[in-house]
Amino acid sequence: MPPALLRHLRVLRPQDAVETYAHPRPEFARLVRAGALHRLATGYYAVVPDDRVGEPWLPALEAAASGIAAADEGIDTVALMGLSAARVHGALPRALGVAVVAAQRHRSALRLVDRDATVLFVRRDVTRLDVQRYPHELGEGWITTVEQTVLDLAARPELGGLRDDADAAARVLLARADTAVLDELATAQRRQATLRRLRETA
Template identity: 60%
Template sequence: MATQVAARVPADLLLRGRVLRPVDAEHIYSNPRAEFARLERAGALHRLAPGLFAAVPDDHVGRKWRPPLEAVALGTAGTGGHTTSSALMGISAARVHGALPRALNVAVVAVERHRNTLQLTDRKAAVLFVRRAVARLDVQRHQTELGQGWVTTVEQTLLDLIARPELGDVPDAAREAVASLIPRADMALLRDLATQQRRRRALDDALDAHEAA
């Protein structure tokens, strides 16, 4: 029991989120990198990429555990206190909405500032950051294994997939997700959003193609 308690990530550190960097712990540890290495060895931290870790749930400490890719993407985008300026979008939002059951090797997240694509080392996958004005997107709250954040709504997700099906380099999956989401969308809201975001023609073409299929 004592070993498990010693392996827990400090509660004060978790206030910053469950995706952590050594720099986040400078107010707690005099040598954050060494302490993170100790917590990783004890199974309390899971390394996602160099310098980036996920806090392991207490009931999984010391056991094999890996968070879902979409949770990693949202948690990573929220590092440094940016949780309100990021949202899962595109194919990742489609995954959250159940429009694409199979796992992918890429996640897409909207952020306010430019960030380079993150190559994960705990799996063959990447997190693609897309610069967007997140406050202008239609979003809803979403709870993941790594905390709470935002995800685009069904309607916003549809518009994004229609406008940029190649984003993430999975166009077949994007088309599959569009076909799955159209019957679930609020058409009045969808058309209003398309008008506001100047995507009405692209939406009408997509709806016509869906009806013809």
């Protein structure tokens, strides 16, 4: 891979390479055939780690979703949330077929081409969420904290189409959450009733 393309984010789009290649799309296709790039979805490619070039390699769904969103909007305006945040926090042991990302602008769901999975984008102001850094195999990004994830799962358990998993993850994370932080967030985000219902059923 040309060093100019290897920045902090390892998800690339052809338009990111216009200063490197006169015709980025054919060059990206060549790099895919060479095993240096992995096609995630239409218009999105992951840089394959040097020690995995030429070998079967599939980045985690959550890393792919974070990288795709950040490639479009920038790292600081997107964050994994809901089911995806719960998965990264260890509250959902099994792999999922859906990823959920908070993003600044509205956009349609994105179907991945390297697996049976979809990335859902939820329009939210990430600066108003409680988030933490999320280092992953394709760079780094943001993810909602345990406490924020509890509130998000409890408020919208149907988001992602896996309500039972969302309910279970909310209960797991509730037990790990900082009670004071959780109460403060619920008050600030007007979700006291949501939190009360969760606690009553946990």
